[in-house]
Amino acid sequence: MSDSILQIRGLGKAFGGDWVLEGIDLDIRRGEFLTLLGPSGCGKTTLLRLIAGLETVSAGSLHLQGRDLTPIPAERRPVNTVFQSYALFPHLTVFENVAFGPRLQGVKGAELRRRVADALETVKLGELAARRPGQLSGGQQQRVAIARALVNQPLMLLLDEPLSALDYKLRKQMQLELKQLQRRLGITFVFVTHDQEEALSMSDRVAVMNAGRIEQLDTPRRVYEDPASLFVARFVGEAxxxxxxxxxxxxxxxxxxxxxxxxxxxxxxxxxxxxxxxxxxxxxxxxxxxxxxxxxxxxxxxxxxxxxxxxxxxxxxxxxxxxxxxxxxxxxxxxxxxxxxxxxxxxxxxxxxxxxxxxxxxxxxxxxxx
Amino acid sequence: MRPAPRGSLFRNATLAVIWLWLLVFVLAPTAMVAVASLLERGTDQFVTAAFSLESFARLFDPLYFQVFWNSIYLAGVTTGLCLLAGYPFAWLIARAPGRIRPLLLLLVIVPFWTSSLIRTYAMVIILKANGLLNGLLLWFGAIDQPLMLLYTEAAVIAGLVYSLLPFMILPLYAAMERLDLRLLEAARDLGAGRTALFLRVVFPLTLPGMIAGCMLVFLPALGLFYIPDLLGGAKILLLGNLIKDQFLAARDWPFGSAVSVVLLLFMALFLLALVYVRRRRADAEAAL
CATH class of the missing domain: 2.40.50.140 (Nucleic acid-binding proteins)
Incomplete structure (x- = not known):
């Protein structure tokens, strides 16, 4: 498939003999906004961490643009993650947080400053570059986390429930902004959430997960209007x-x-x-x-x-x-x-x-x- | 525990006990030492009530510079070795499974249950010419003749490191236990390999623990007089030995007091510098 960026085949993950993820087959398309939706414990975050390389694969394979990802450690995968807790470095300023990735790639001087400034501009945080994470609101920290990931120009951006810590109004606003950002940059987003409304309103496709498996992979509309199973019907919307x-x-x-x-x-x-x-x-x-x-x-x-x-x-x-x-x-x-x-x-x-x-x-x- | 309300009997009583303790056992003796350092040596009493700066003037003797420098050197090497040994040690404890962590911490603390002096005598038994270590090495055939281990600088340093290592491990452990592992994942996700991970994330975030540990090792190391006495054969002098000798052997209280005052001032400056650095960090990381 020419427009597929990541091919997942028979992927499984076991923690101490318990399979939390089994038999995952998934083709992620270039430039799409794909949401992994499911209740807590369904394996959606584990799937995201397997793609990021933060967990080791127990079964199956991942191929990014045809290249086997399995032996490649997290630090050398061209994907970046926005963590649920943001995981900003408390000892570094906003600028240094965002510069963390490019610095490790050897980017220096004016080029570094330009890229960090661009990334901060993208998330509308240009004026806060000198602050420390502890001096920012939750919404601002969220934006720094997004800028810190985007500045590396990843092939895929992985977002692990990035909006769950924000209040309702801010969450709505960030949903819209993230969607617009994804459309503008054309980067593939893989977004993990347990909020069905969030999944439906933002995604090109939704993978509804339950008990370590994908129950249905479809457009938001078809997931809602034509659910493949009772679980999907009841999890996505009222039924x-x-x-x-x-x-x-x-x-x-x-x-x-x-x-x-x-x-x-x-x-x-x-x-x-x-x-x-x-x-x-x-x-x-x-x-x-x-x-x-x-x-x-x-x-x-x-x-x-x-x-x-x-x-x-x-x-x-x-x-x-x-x-x-x-x-x-x-x-x-x-x-x-x-x-x-x-x-x-x-x-x-x-x-x-x-x-x-x-x-x-x-x-x-x-x-x-x- | 909830703080007791202001003005309650319990609160006032506790504070009074603490203040009284500090007054009687810290401020008063320190003031007495400071006063004694400014007096003259007496003939039939330890001091006579005559003002003199002579004790401080005598400190400028190159002999005492040598002692001073020697102390700082020994304490510095001890601190460095404690840091080198304690850092991985503390890391292993902090990353150990939750069940065995208390046990490992207990092993660090167990030596405190016996007197440091007795443990130093134990080291003598291990290190002496016909001691345990030489016996073992001879038995294994690693050496032909007993090594001269005791009464060397290495023995003094080994004793200092052994006595003070827990004081390095505990603050390091506290800093590492607080370290958010998700930050390490984030750093890896951003492309940090093992070296970058340590230098850019782990090291700066455990720096407060390292500074605290170094203080807790370096400052006591300057004064642990019985370790050079027992393991160094009184050939190696620390400031602590000098002070002890002036009071107990030479009976020169004003001079012993002057050395004490200088040591105290040196430690105070060290601590002030630390507080200053800490405050600047705290300002920068306000609200964290």
Missing amino acids: NLLPARVLEQRPDGLSLELEGKPFEAARPQRFEPGGRVHLLLRPEDLDVWSPEELRRQPEYQARALAATVEEVIYKGAEVDLLVRLESGVQVAATAFFDEEDPTLEYQRGERVFVTWPAGWEVLLPFEDAS
């Missing part, structure tokens, strides 16, 4: 899961029994008749109607599921509803204030009907959803 039974498999779709009613799924997926499946529906996909409203929507009447409102949470731009279907399954629905329904008045205990646009459901193999 309603409705159990159903397969009645008949047809070339153009699937006949199901859902909430005691027949249901036609439009998506041509293969499931064995008689087996069970999960229907995945995002809260924002669901429409909640009162009985009078449903009467005015004849096309939905046949498919509407009866439910009772249990909780109404007002959130300003939207209203979140928790409703319980007749089968006892609880479902979350998000309703937005718009011209269709400017009032969104719901009462707890109210009888309602839940519907969704035909074909928006995602079918997943049934897993015990405990």
Whole structure:
């Protein structure tokens, strides 16, 4: 593959006999923003450290531009890391921190000053060059850490949860800046996070990881809208899961029994008749109607599921509803204030009907959803 | 422990005890020594109440310059050897698995449980002509005749290093234990090999521990009189020996006091210089 910069094949890592990472196959594309997303302990940071060379490989291989990385120590790999803790050198000024890498490459004098100044300019920190890390705010330290890595002109920039220590507002701002920076510089970013919103909003592709494996590697949109597994569905965004039974498999779709009613799924997926499946529906996909409203929507009447409102949470731009279907399954629905329904008045205990646009459901193999 | 509130009985009582201790056992004796150094030697008493700078004038004798220089040289070599031996030692302890670290620290501290004087006698037994070391070397056939180990400068230095090494290891260990290993990873990630890693990150970050350790070895080394006495056969004089001899053998209290005062001033200058360097570093690293 010509546009791939790093090829990972069968990569595994064991700590004292425990495999924390197993069978990782991953092609990282030149210039892409790839996010490793997963809960803590899923192996995402270990994968990043294997790429950086800070951990030794237990199985498999890494090839950077065709060159085997395995025997190359961290200090000679053309990749740089932005650490979660920033790991700035407390005894050096901001300038000296950023100059650390280039100095070791033998860069001196005016050339060194120019490169450090450029890197600090890139992260908008030019005027703080003489400070020490201890005199900077968390956000500023973060920027120094990015400049210190970027100044080495790495083939890949590895970012290990770099924003997790920042407050919400600063984090949002840095997300945007990092994305813009990556687009401007065209450097491959590998970004580790456990924050699904961060992953979706910044990445070109997201690798969702669980228990040492990659569950799905796809664009943010497809990861969210077409999750490959129950784990991905529940980790990326909120998910309603409705159990159903397969009645008949047809070339153009699937006949199901859902909430005691027949249901036609439009998506041509293969499931064995008689087996069970999960229907995945995002809260924002669901429409909640009162009985009078449903009467005015004849096309939905046949498919509407009866439910009772249990909780109404007002959130300003939207209203979140928790409703319980007749089968006892609880479902979350998000309703937005718009011209269709400017009032969104719901009462707890109210009888309602839940519907969704035909074909928006995602079918997943049934897993015990405990 | 939470600090006791200001004005509480416990706080006042503790502070009073500390102040009283410092007053009676530190300030008063030091003042007495300082006063004695400015008096004349008495005939039937140790000092007579007559002001004189003669004791200090006598210090300019080249003989005493030699002692002074000798002391600084021996203390300096001792400090250097302690640093060379203590640095890797402390590093190994600081990087040892958490379970065995207390044990290793205990091994450093165990010698303090017996008197330093007794341990120095033990060294005599090891080093003397028919001692343990020579016996071993003869038995292995490494030498034909016993080596003259005792009563040499090397024996004095060995004794000083042996007695003072823990004082180097402990502050070094404290500095290394605080060292954030993630900084070492960051340095490697930025291209630092082993040498650069040590020179640019480990060395500067453990420097405070090195300075503290050097002070704790160098200053006591100037005064450990019984080690040159026992291991150097009283051929090698430290400032400590000179002072002891003036008080106990020559009975010249004013002169012994003058040497003490000079030693004290020398140490004070050393410490002041250290405080000055520390403060400049702290200013530069403010808020860390």
